[in-house]
Amino acid sequence: MGDFSSLDLISDLPQSIIESILTRLPIRDAVRTSVLSSKWRYRWATLTHLVFDEECVTVCNDRALIEHKFINFITRALFLHQGPIHKFQLCTSDLQSCPDIDQWILFLSRKDIKELVLELGESEWIRIPSCLFNCKKLTRLELVRCELDPPPTFKGFLYLKTLNLYQVFGISDAIESLISSCPLLENLSLSYSDSSTLNIRAPNLKYLCLEGEFKDICLENTPLLVSMSAAMYMTEDIAEHMEQSSVCNFIKLLGGVPHLERLIGRIYFTKFLSIGGDPERLAITYSHLKIIELCQVSFEDMKEMLVVLRLITNAQNLKELRISGGSATSNTLAAIEATDLDFWEKEFLSHCLFERLKVVKMTEMSGVRHEMEFIKFLLENSPVLEIMSIMPCPFVTDGRLNMLIELVRFRRASARAEILFMQG
DSSP, X not given: OOOGGGOOTTTXXXXXXXXXXXXXXXXXXHHHGGGTOTTTTTGGGGOSEXXXXXXXXXXXXXXXXXXXXXXXXXXXXXXXXXXXXXXXXXXXXXXXXXXXXXXXXXXXXXXXOOEEEEEOTTSOXXXXXXXXXXXXXXXXXXXXXXXXXXXTTOOOOTTOOEEEEESOBOOHHHHHHHHHTOTTOOEXXXXXXXXXXXXXXXXXXXXXXEEEEEXXXXXXXXXXXXXXXXXEOOOHHHHHHHHTOOSOHHHHHHTTOTTOOEEEEOTTHHHHHHTTOOOOSOSOOOTTOOEEEEEEEOTTSHHHHHHHHHHHHTOTTOOEEEEEEOOOOHHHHHHHXXXXXXXXXXXXXXXXXXXXXXXXXXXXXXXXXXXXXHHHHHHHTOTTOOEEEEEEOTTOOTTHHHHHHHHHHSOOSOTTOEEEEOXX
C-alpha cells in the first residue's frame, strides 16, 4: 500500500478544479485559500468575478472600524488582482462616505469590466465618478443610491444590455441621454422619487420595470418591448400636473408597444393611464399580450374602468387576467350612480370575444354595480374560460351572500367555467 501521508491531495488538484472551487466561495474565503499551499497562493487573484458584501469583514460594535477594514479589504484585493475583472459587485450599508470608490472604479475601467453593481444601502448617496463612463465594455450596470451625471464627452455604452437604476439621482435629460445612448439595451429598471419627466428611447428594449413619482413618462421608441411592470406613485403635485395635461397617458405609455406579452400594473397604474382622455380608437392591437395583472383598479371611476376595457378588448389572445379592486371615494361613487348601466351595451363591447382567456382572478372586490357588470361581461364573452376566482374585500361582509347569488345567475359562455368564491 502506498504512503498516503506523503500525498498532498489539495495541491495536486487540477487547475480547473481549483478555479471551480474558488468561483463558488465568498471572496473572503477565496482569499484565505492562499494559506493552503504554494499552488493555491494568490490563485484567487485571477478570479474574474468579485463580489464584496458585509460578510467580507468580522462584525463588531465599532462601525468606523468595520468601515475601515472593509475599505482596506477591497483595496488590497484589487491591488493584488491579476488579469481581467468581468464582474465587480459591491453590496453594503457600512460605507457612510467613501472616496476610495472613485479609485476602485478607475481601476476597474482599465480591467475590461463587463458587469458593475453598486448597492450602497442606507448610506449617503455616492456621486459616481466620471471614469465610470470610460468602462466601454459594460454589458450590465446596476446602481443603487447614487448620483449620476454623465460627462459631455460621453458617447454611450455600446454593449450595455441591462441597466438598473434604483434611487439614482440625476436630471431627466441625463437619464434620457444615458438610456438612448445604449443601442443594445434590452433590460431597463428605473426607481425614481423626484417627480421627473422622462422620455424613453430604446429600440431594442424588451423588459421594462418602472417605479416612482413620474410627472410625465413616454415610451417614444420601444417597439420590441415584451414585458412591462409599473408602479406610479401619486402625490398631490403630480396629480394636479397630470390633470392639466390634454395628452392621453394611455397612448404615451402603451401606444407603441405592439409586441407586449406581459403587463403588470401596480399601484395607481390604471389611474395614471386614465388621465388625459379616453383613447376611443386605439391605433394598436396587442396581439401578443397573454397576461395582464392590474392592481388597485377603481371600478367606481369610469375613466379607470374604460382603461381596463380598452386594454383587454384590444388583446385578442389574452390568456390570464388578474385584477385587484381599489377603494371607493364619495366623488367616484356619485359619478357612478349617475352613469347609465346601458354603458355595457356599447358598440365596442357588444362584439368582443375573448377566445383564449382561461383564467380570471379578481381580489379585493366590493360588489359595486360596475364591478359585477365587468365580471358578467367576462363570463358572457369567454368561451374557453376555466377558472373565475373572486375574493371579496375583508370589510365586505353583509354583501357577500348577494354577490354570490348574483354570480351564480350570470350566464357563462364556457361550459367548463368554474367560479371560485374565496372567503379570504
